[in-house]
Amino acid sequence: TPESAERTATPGVATGLAVTGAGGDVLFIEATSMEGEPGLTLTGQLGDVMKESAHIALSYLRSNGKRLGIDPNQLAAKRIHLHVPAGAVPKDGPSAGITMVTALASLATGRPVRPEFGMTGEVTLSGRVLPIGGVKQKLLAAHRAGLTEVIVPARNEPDLDDLPQEVRDALTIHVLGDVSDVLALALRPADERELLTAA
Amino acid sequence: TPESAERTATPGVATGLAVTGAGGDVLFIEATSMEGEPGLTLTGQLGDVMKESAHIALSYLRSNGKRLGIDPNQLAAKRIHLHVPAGAVPKDGPSAGITMVTALASLATGRPVRPEFGMTGEVTLSGRVLPIGGVKQKLLAAHRAGLTEVIVPARNEPDLDDLPQEVRDALTIHVLGDVSDVLALALRPADERELLTAA
Amino acid sequence: TPESAERTATPGVATGLAVTGAGGDVLFIEATSMEGEPGLTLTGQLGDVMKESAHIALSYLRSNGKRLGIDPNQLAAKRIHLHVPAGAVPKDGPSAGITMVTALASLATGRPVRPEFGMTGEVTLSGRVLPIGGVKQKLLAAHRAGLTEVIVPARNEPDLDDLPQEVRDALTIHVLGDVSDVLALALRPADERELLTAA
Amino acid sequence: TPESAERTATPGVATGLAVTGAGGDVLFIEATSMEGEPGLTLTGQLGDVMKESAHIALSYLRSNGKRLGIDPNQLAAKRIHLHVPAGAVPKDGPSAGITMVTALASLATGRPVRPEFGMTGEVTLSGRVLPIGGVKQKLLAAHRAGLTEVIVPARNEPDLDDLPQEVRDALTIHVLGDVSDVLALALRPADERELLTAA
Amino acid sequence: TPESAERTATPGVATGLAVTGAGGDVLFIEATSMEGEPGLTLTGQLGDVMKESAHIALSYLRSNGKRLGIDPNQLAAKRIHLHVPAGAVPKDGPSAGITMVTALASLATGRPVRPEFGMTGEVTLSGRVLPIGGVKQKLLAAHRAGLTEVIVPARNEPDLDDLPQEVRDALTIHVLGDVSDVLALALRPADERELLTAA
Amino acid sequence: TPESAERTATPGVATGLAVTGAGGDVLFIEATSMEGEPGLTLTGQLGDVMKESAHIALSYLRSNGKRLGIDPNQLAAKRIHLHVPAGAVPKDGPSAGITMVTALASLATGRPVRPEFGMTGEVTLSGRVLPIGGVKQKLLAAHRAGLTEVIVPARNEPDLDDLPQEVRDALTIHVLGDVSDVLALALRPADERELLTAA
């Protein structure tokens, strides 16, 4: 899709799926880092639960970085800022967890997120993907936005049969239980990145 | 049980027992550590009393580490993050105290928690296990979840005769008054860990 | 216009456009820096969303400084103070985002903002310019204040046909989607600055 | 009494006397210390006044340590955690002041508190013991709990004639005006400690 | 006037003009500095807007010190305390801005404020003097207090024709738009200070 | 008086005069210092205004220490704790200002406060003594408590003719406008201290 392609061109941006008052919607998680006092700056009028999700996402990556091929210093020794536009819209809930992990892992590795992917799922501190609500509305929104690959929690698999056949046919739906599998799927491989850099 | 086995495979995760609006339930305490500013990050929409329990658990281990065979630097010199999924569910009360001590001791020693154990009990700063409520509902939930060993506070022993005989038969119930006995029972021995690492 | 010319003569001041109870108005964003504890001081009775905009603006410049020709140390190693007069008037909303980026970039480069420019637009952490409200009132106010060049978000282009023809004729309206284009347009070039310094 | 003997076996725990909705009760103050950022962690759902009492107790000992034979570094260079079980019960008021001084002095010297002692009294920053309420209920509770020595503020002496003769006979009541006299009475002597250590 | 002469004898004190429930009044801004953790301590029951004014005043001087002949280290490397008596009276609003700049500049340079001066005006971060309310009441109060020179914002000039002729005759009224002109007028020259020091 | 003699025997304690619901009363300000993180700890359920008074008192002494013969490091390089018993009674207002300056100066110099003195008065940052309320009730309380010397603000002199002749005869009343005069009167001279130390 044009918008997610443009938004995810830079490492550090991942495409999430949300439920709003007016149905499902696509939402972007933007992460960046800078030299300075280590820590996490959060903006986008995030509620308590969503702020905690960001801390869980960051701690997961800092604790498991070595195993995931992420240099922990990229996240521990810098100031990290995570923003969720639009700036004036209050947002809350745990379902952006795996999208936050993906945005931060993209930032830390320099590997952009694949633009055709959207995702939703709570993450725990040990990397489990927990089920969330609004699967049908979120996947309809993903389809409307032109995304072709979506990631949902394994325990939400029963919700998928509520989708119109046309949407099921158009989307490749990945049901996952561990966030390390999300990263393996959604981040462009390191060598692909190198090709892009050379271009 | 499949879930607790999967969840507690990594050191730092312990299985607790809670009372919710809908009866008893099993809950996981996840702890992890990372390089960085020492201190304790708490997530999972924890109330004041439950946050205090986490501080008591950490202080107990830092003060008594030497006696318990725990390298205090594993807890004092790192950032500790303790999370209790699910992320959007508010939780409070002191009864996760011994589960928190167990999760943190598992993290600090690298010894996983035995997957067949569930536990409940308030802990004091000097390691006493104080009684809690909802014993019957909690043990029924432990049984439903396939746990076979449970730890309850010594002063809750009178509550055990309220359990159905079938559940009493299925569960091995440990009534303990000192949290160091909890650790001795619930953590896999160090040499067992080594075997696992070698596998 | 006399006032914006006077106010923007010093690097660090940019002219924004706002909607108030009494229609549109011109507003100045003032930024300055000083030796001392790094960080961001915000004054002007700014609401939560507007404070977050300032943090987004600063993080954008600190993360992308090298690419934009801005010495990151000008922003990271100093105390930054951003003020929005008048001091007693509460202000909120995300639409001063690109004006804040411009004021901070002007401060960091020493290049003054062109006095004939006014601007409005939300900014994201990766530099996208998002649409805002009140375009008609804001451009009428810009015209009244004697500004001749205005910057609005690309996605607000449809709102421009609501403007009186006379105002459309008097103003050069730039519709932009990336804040780096805002900086390229609105900051005086570095060599022009040198001429001024020599004068 | 069995419970206070068990609880005060470790240095850092002192037995206080409190008034609750249901009459008087015995309460334990637990203090411990650990390497780390110096300061005072307080848990046990303590109200504002009771938190201030803990700060007063700590400052008194840090300022007067030399005179009292306490190494000030035991309190100033470590993280101190003071907890008052039970963890979910809100507590407030200044009357635990002398018990807090005693628990902290026990911690700093390694001299356990005598198990037969219970105490109540506000303490000031210069070590004066100020009167408190509920003397009768508190001493009845001390008696019920099997304590045999109690300390009350000098200015509460007139309240003692309200006690049943049987309780007055069973208890040795010390009326004191200076908290250094409390410490002299309630802490086991240093050499007695050495004998215990050798045992 | 006797009181302002006495109060402004020491560097760091400037005379402001305020509106209270009972008409205008003279108010003193006291600033002092000390070795210690750099930063700004504010007392006098100041409201949010007035606290922000103090931060603006300090940042203006720290950023523009060199140009104004002020050693920035006098303000950046010390603890600054700014107090507005009377201590129990709540105060708010931006109109003490230029008085705060004057008090802090006096403190930093050691040049006392001229005792015959009173002043009122909001200040912006780049040193502009913005208009305030209550000009008539404030100048009447200045006259009653025996002051003979007053400073008001340029944009308040239209308010001056509301003053009784007698007061206009008695007062020398300076209408200023830039706070650097306030400092040039209201601080005793450096050589005058030296004469005083020698006396 | 016995109580004030006992309380002020140690440097750092000064006797103030307060108005309570039940008329005037004598109140003690206790200050102590200790090695550790510099700063001011305040206890005694102090309200906002009274907390600000303590900061003003401390800043006054730190800024003017040299002139007053006080080693500024006694106050700047240590942790200062100021407490006002009784611990559970809320207190507020600026009238303890000069008593706080006196207690802190006594602490810093080691010169005890004269036990026969009671005092009341707001203090400003430059050391002016401002008038307070309740003079009659406070002096009656001082007399009742056996004090023989009292200090009141110069601008409260008109209130003194409301006192009963007997009280005026019994008290030596000092009306002062500068807090340095308070210190000169109320602190025992340094050489008197030396005699005491030798005793």
Ligand SMILES: [Ca+2]
């Ligand atoms: Ca919430």
Ligand SMILES: [Ca+2]
């Ligand atoms: Ca279904």
Ligand SMILES: [Ca+2]
């Ligand atoms: Ca609570």
Ligand SMILES: [Ca+2]
């Ligand atoms: Ca039973």
Ligand SMILES: [Ca+2]
């Ligand atoms: Ca808000």
Ligand SMILES: [Ca+2]
């Ligand atoms: Ca249109």
Ligand SMILES: [Ca+2]
């Ligand atoms: Ca309270």
Ligand SMILES: [Ca+2]
């Ligand atoms: Ca009696």
Ligand SMILES: [Ca+2]
């Ligand atoms: Ca306000």
Ligand SMILES: [Ca+2]
């Ligand atoms: Ca007029």
Ligand SMILES: [Ca+2]
């Ligand atoms: Ca208040």
Ligand SMILES: [Ca+2]
């Ligand atoms: Ca009178």
